[in-house]
Amino acid sequence: MPYSRAEMAARAAADIPEGWVVNLGIGMPTAIADHVPLEREVIFQSENGVIGMGPAPAPDAVNPWLINAGKQAITLRPGGSYVHHADSFAMIRGGHIDLCVLGGFEVAENGDLANWATSENDSAPAVGGAMDLGAGAKRLWVIMDHSTKDGRPKLVPECGYPLTALRAVTRVYTNLGVFDVTPRGFVVVDLAPGVTLEQAQAASAAKLHTST
Amino acid sequence: MINKIVQSMADALAGIKDGSTVLIGGFGSVGQPDALIEALIEQGATNLTCVANNAGTGRVGLAKLMELGRVRKIICSFPRSANSVVFEELYKAGKIELEIVPQGTMAERMRAAGAGIPAFYTATAQGTLLARGKEEREFDGRLYIMERALRADVALIEAWEADRWGNLTYKDSGRNFNPVMAMAADTTIAQVQHIRELGELDPERVVTPGLYVQRVVQVDRGAPWV
Numbered sequence: 001m002p003y004s005r006a007e008m009a010a011r012a013a014a015d016i017p018e019g020w021v022v023n024l025g026i027g028m029p030t031a032i033a034d035h036v037p038l039e040r041e042v043i044f045q046s047e048n049g050v051i052g053m054g055p056a057p058a059p060d061a062v063n064p065w066l067i068n069a070g071k072q073a074i075t076l077r078p079g080g081s082y083v084h085h086a087d088s089f090a091m092i093r094g095g096h097i098d099l100c101v102l103g104g105f106e107v108a109e110n111g112d113l114a115n116w117a118t119s120e121n122d123s124a125p126a127v128g129g130a131m132d133l134g135a136g137a138k139r140l141w142v143i144m145d146h147s148t149k150d151g152r153p154k155l156v157p158e159c160g161y162p163l164t165a166l167r168a169v170t171r172v173y174t175n176l177g178v179f180d181v182t183p184r185g186f187v188v189v190d191l192a193p194g195v196t197l198e199q200a201q202a203a204s205a206a207k208l209h210t211s212t
Numbered sequence: 213m214i215n216k217i218v219q220s221m222a223d224a225l226a227g228i229k230d231g232s233t234v235l236i237g238g239f240g241s242v243g244q245p246d247a248l249i250e251a252l253i254e255q256g257a258t259n260l261t262c263v264a265n266n267a268g269t270g271r272v273g274l275a276k277l278m279e280l281g282r283v284r285k286i287i288c289s290f291p292r293s294a295n296s297v298v299f300e301e302l303y304k305a306g307k308i309e310l311e312i313v314p315q316g317t318m319a320e321r322m323r324a325a326g327a328g329i330p331a332f333y334t335a336t337a338q339g340t341l342l343a344r345g346k347e348e349r350e351f352d353g354r355l356y357i358m359e360r361a362l363r364a365d366v367a368l369i370e371a372w373e374a375d376r377w378g379n380l381t382y383k384d385s386g387r388n389f390n391p392v393m394a395m396a397a398d399t400t401i402a403q404v405q406h407i408r409e410l411g412e413l414d415p416e417r418v419v420t421p422g423l424y425v426q427r428v429v430q431v432d433r434g435a436p437w438v
Contacts, residue, residue, distance in 0.1 A: 046385075047315060047316075048239040048240075048242075048385050048388045049385060049387050049388055050385050062436075063384060064241075064242070064436050064437055065242055065243075065383045065384035065385060065386045065437070066242075066384040066385050067239075067240055067242050067385055069239075071240040071241075076384070082382075082384060082385065082387055083387070084319075084382075084387045084388065084389070084390070084391040084392060084419065085239070085315075085316075085319040085387075085388050085389045085391075085392055086319040086320055086322070086323040086391075086392045088316075088319075089315065089316030089319050089320060090320075092316055093316050093320075093334065093335070093336060117341070120341065124267075124291045124292045124296075124299065124300060124303050124310065125291075125292070125312060126289070126290040126291055126292040126293075126312075127289055127290070127312055127313075127314050127315070127342065128289050128290045128314075128315050129289070129314065129315040129316055130314075131314040131316075131317075131336045131337045131340060131342065132314050132315060132316030132317065132336045134336075135334075135335040135336045135337070135338065136316070136335070136336065162340065162341045163339060163340045163341075164340065165340075166338070166339040166340075
């Protein structure tokens, strides 16, 4: 059985150690935080200048002045702090973020990421902070479905869509498994329960290597 | 006596010329100077270049200014939000120019303008479509592109508290682009929730010293923002 969305998020969350400063992209990556217990002190940073995000507030305790980069209401945990946008991106671009997890349209076997525009003539592509995070975070992971809704593979030899960051992705979490980006290309870390290497390979345009 | 506090929105927006570049603070609806944007609509300046993280939502505020045909160009990082209907219409019809800028590059271009730095190198966007036409240079084995400072005629920002010198504090994630925009404009106009007596603001809490601010106007947002 391929991983569900929640299982994908939980699988990625399991690999984040205490002490890391982590930025999670909008959408699927945001859910990863729900699977990191508060006792494991991971510091979540948001582009709009929030360091130390906590869980979502109770409906009757929403602070309208406090949102994350996805414009959702959040809380600040004890130890948290605020900075302005240039300082927030100084920590991102200056290599002070241990990990960024983004969504993706395509990841290439050399670590290239495409996740912001689907063609050069996109009606209005929206880049947000993805290029800053892709170039600046110490590690870049991607969490995404293994294939598009119409069955096209998203692990590819070379990205067809416009690039977000070059040679930046080091690991990919999909509904079929976990894959490292290495000098050899994609290497299988593990597969979702019951998913075979042949099934994962059939859903990929790039070659999947095994570590042995 | 220095007193930057003005008593009306008309006084706050007075003198903004056609063709101006206008920075608009805020991220989502937080720290966004809604009352100043409405006042700019009333004020009448046109042929504007607007710099904001988003390209407006719904048909109010910045979206309304665009719908009225007053914005020639928008510089932003995320034009496509859930409800950016006006921008999409204008863009498809070729009636508005778009410059898309990575969010961190946008913030840094304004910070640089405020700090007297005409240009800088960054790895962000190197090798992508957004690097087209930009100088590329290698430092210590890595490629970077040159980005120019982004200076403006006017900044419209929102803060939490101000005194008559224009010193500003912010609330929670309401800080966002506002302090860097305050640095980058010739005339910075701040909408604030609270006016405090001079000396009442804890100097340790002042994020934008008054020297970056030309005009302050009090706008009580009411519940739940207080």
